[in-house]
Amino acid sequence: MSFLELKNIQKSYYLGKDEFKVLKGINVSFNKGEMVSILGESGGGKSTLMNIIGGLDSKYSGDVLLNGSSLKHDTDKQLDEYRRNTIGFIFQSFNLISHLTLLDNVLVPLEMTTLSKSDQRKRAEELLTKVGLKEHMHKYPNQLSGGQKQRVSIARALAGDPEMLIADEPTGALDPQNTTEILQILENIAKEGKLVLTVTHSDKVAEYGTRIVHMTDGKIDQDKQLRDKFKEQQDETLESKSLSFSSTLKMTWDNLKYNKTRNMLIIFGSLIGIFSVIFMLGLGNGVRGYINHEIYSQVNPNSVQVQHKDSNNRSSFTDSDIQRVKDTKGVSSAEKGYSTNGIQFKYGKKSAQSQIMNTSNSTINSSNIKAGTTPKDNEVLINKETAQSLNKKNYRSLVGKKVQTTFTAQKDGRPFPVTKTFKIAGVYDSQSPLVITTYNTVKNALADNKIKMTTTFIDAKISGGVSNVTPVQDRINNMKVNGKKAYSVSGAGSIISTLNTYINLAVYVLAAIAGISLLVSAIMIIVVLYISVSERTKEIGILRALGATKGNIRMLFVSQAIMLGLFSSILSVVVGYLLQFGINSAVNGAIGYSIIQITPGNAIFGIVISIIINLLASILPANKGAKLDPIESLSAE
Ligand SMILES: Nc1ncnc2c1ncn2[C@@H]1O[C@H](COP(=O)(O)OP(=O)(O)OP(=O)(O)O)[C@@H](O)[C@H]1O
Numbered sequence: 001m002s003f004l005e006l007k008n009i010q011k012s013y014y015l016g017k018d019e020f021k022v023l024k025g026i027n028v029s030f031n032k033g034e035m036v037s038i039l040g041e042s043g044g045g046k047s048t049l050m051n052i053i054g055g056l057d058s059k060y061s062g063d064v065l066l067n068g069s070s071l072k073h074d075t076d077k078q079l080d081e082y083r084r085n086t087i088g089f090i091f092q093s094f095n096l097i098s099h100l101t102l103l104d105n106v107l108v109p110l111e112m113t114t115l116s117k118s119d120q121r122k123r124a125e126e127l128l129t130k131v132g133l134k135e136h137m138h139k140y141p142n143q144l145s146g147g148q149k150q151r152v153s154i155a156r157a158l159a160g161d162p163e164m165l166i167a168d169e170p171t172g173a174l175d176p177q178n179t180t181e182i183l184q185i186l187e188n189i190a191k192e193g194k195l196v197l198t199v200t201h202s203d204k205v206a207e208y209g210t211r212i213v214h215m216t217d218g219k220i221d222q223d224k225q226l227r228d229k230f231k232e233q234q235d236e237t238l239e240s241k242s243l244s245f246s247s248t249l250k251m252t253w254d255n256l257k258y259n260k261t262r263n264m265l266i267i268f269g270s271l272i273g274i275f276s277v278i279f280m281l282g283l284g285n286g287v288r289g290y291i292n293h294e295i296y297s298q299v300n301p302n303s304v305q306v307q308h309k310d311s312n313n314r315s316s317f318t319d320s321d322i323q324r325v326k327d328t329k330g331v332s333s334a335e336k337g338y339s340t341n342g343i344q345f346k347y348g349k350k351s352a353q354s355q356i357m358n359t360s361n362s363t364i365n366s367s368n369i370k371a372g373t374t375p376k377d378n379e380v381l382i383n384k385e386t387a388q389s390l391n392k393k394n395y396r397s398l399v400g401k402k403v404q405t406t407f408t409a410q411k412d413g414r415p416f417p418v419t420k421t422f423k424i425a426g427v428y429d430s431q432s433p434l435v436i437t438t439y440n441t442v443k444n445a446l447a448d449n450k451i452k453m454t455t456t457f458i459d460a461k462i463s464g465g466v467s468n469v470t471p472v473q474d475r476i477n478n479m480k481v482n483g484k485k486a487y488s489v490s491g492a493g494s495i496i497s498t499l500n501t502y503i504n505l506a507v508y509v510l511a512a513i514a515g516i517s518l519l520v521s522a523i524m525i526i527v528v529l530y531i532s533v534s535e536r537t538k539e540i541g542i543l544r545a546l547g548a549t550k551g552n553i554r555m556l557f558v559s560q561a562i563m564l565g566l567f568s569s570i571l572s573v574v575v576g577y578l579l580q581f582g583i584n585s586a587v588n589g590a591i592g593y594s595i596i597q598i599t600p601g602n603a604i605f606g607i608v609i610s611i612i613i614n615l616l617a618s619i620l621p622a623n624k625g626a627k628l629d630p631i632e633s634l635s636a637e
Pocket residue numbers: 013014022040041042043044045046047048049
């Protein structure tokens with residue numbers, strides 16, 4: 001049984017409906033240890049035949065038998081494996097991958113073997129030594145002469161330890177000196193027991209082999225044995241595997257480095273979009289935080305006041321009303337409250353007015369108290385403006401002083417002025433003309449005038465964040481007493497909550513608008529990858545000839561997109577944080593708040609979204625690359 005047997009191989013090309021028969025029934029056998037020169041007229045079908053033998057072309061009739069088993073029934077995957085295990089290609093135009101060093105070029109087929117990384121490197125160096133190029137191994141192909149390039153391609157063809165070398169006009173581009181040297185190397189390979197098939201036009205080259213097979217008009221018209229074949233050796237071949245993910249990543253990385261400037265521009269282009277989104281989200285956090293901070297510093301948003309739903313109802317809230325509010329989910333405490341308006345102060349000769357007095361301490365944020373403390377019984381807390389009316393020069397000195405206070409109460413259904421002297425417990429900073437006192441203070445003052453204390457509102461505190469306020473408020477508003485809704489709730493919390501909803505909405509709209517630039521960058525990535533596929537068409541052909549699968553090729557472009565996405569998004573995050581630092585340092589002095597607040601979540605969101613977008617953008621170009629025909633790719637200019 002021959003090592004390689006071709007049985008009645010026929011192949012036609014079609015131009016529209018016109019059939020061009022190129023191979024018209026090839027029957028021939030080859031064995032290991034042979035160095036066969038395939039001679040013939042130009043256009044006679046030699047390369048076509050080599051592509052069929054090399055497993056690059058499976059659209060033919062007839063049969064190719066390797067050790068007796070047919071290639072015809074092999075799947076794409078099996079043919080990839082066949083090329084990896086059995087075939088080494090050497091081309092007239094060398095077909096080295098230009099962005100890889102000589103060492104890396106030779107390593108490509110080795111990365112498709114099960115050898116360890118260090119053994120791969122060792123073998124690549126040995127092969128480069130064998131072809132006399134060890135000291136050049138870190139050079140790129142364009143830094144070599146033609147003869148040197150061909151030696152590298154021989155080293156690469158031998159790397160996966162194939163049983164057969166297919167050399168399509170290996171010396172076509174070389175001078176006589178280099179031609180002899182290359183033929184010598186090929187002969188040595190045959191002597192090692194491999195089958196060497198050399199397509200040539202040169203009789204001199206043909207004479208070098210052990211056998212000449214001549215083709216004319218798609219048929220073999222001459223098969224001449226020149227000398228005995230060399231001894232066949234059965235050495236162990238290297239076990240092959242498909243290109244690993246890490247090898248693909250390394251190739252992508254090498255390619256990115258090779259096209260440095262272009263890729264930096266792409267990264268910069270994508271950066272704008274991702275940065276805008278991250279920055280908008282950070283700005284949103286800052287603005288929301290700033291507005292909340294400003295409001296919180298005036299009032300406590302978690303304190304709400306429950307009134308009668310019917311505003312004409314002036315009846316006192318009962319203990320069961322208070323209990324009902326206290327029992328509401330989310331309410332941490334509920335207390336009796338009293339509110340009245342039309343407050344007059346007299347301090348020496350000075351007088352001042354305030355609009356409302358109520359007994360809810362919790363509405364005032366304690367950090368806002370400028371002087372003194374919160375009021376105890378028979379004390380009042382007044383706002384700064386009122387205090388300044390009483391003592392323009394030094395309002396702080398009012399703390400601890402007595403002030404005559406008159407407020408309006410209801411006695412027998414009529415307004416009744418109640419006057420009493422209270423101590424000023426403190427002064428707080430707020431625009432609202434509100435006086436704060438305690439429930440007992442009012443109760444005592446009313447008792448002095450024989451007026452029965454009524455509870456005019458319930459002061460409820462809501463636990464948790466400000467976002468809890470609206471749901472609790474809704475619960476109280478919807479609470480029914482005797483089948484009717486009885487209460488209405490007021491407080492700053494619900495306003496903040498609504499405000500936050502609007503700010504969030506505005507931020508998401510802005511981020512979405514910024515996101516449009518992500519769409520632009522996605523289109524840019526698609527275009528760049530299509531360009532990359534067409535630039536790397538030859539490389540795709542080379543990789544396929546070396547045994548890379550369609551999946552490997554797809555991965556090459558997907559990983560390119562992912563890497564670009566990763567770099568641009570990480571850079572965006574860095575730029576975002578730098579800008580955040582710069583802007584916050586600049587405005588902090590003016591507003592006392594960091595207005596840009598990019599969270600780790602925002603940064604991760606930016607990175608993830610960028611990778612997803614690039615991944616999606618890579619689908620079409622990567623598929624195009626994967627589907628390219630290896631033979632056509634190899635002939636790409
Ligand atoms: N993809 C293709 N589509 C159509 N015709 C093709 C294709 N590839 C090759 N041919 C034709 O098939 C014939 C054989 O081509 P092939 O390259 O096998 O010849 P060859 O013997 O290797 O020629 P040369 O010695 O000039 O390289 C030529 O006429 C060529 O034009």
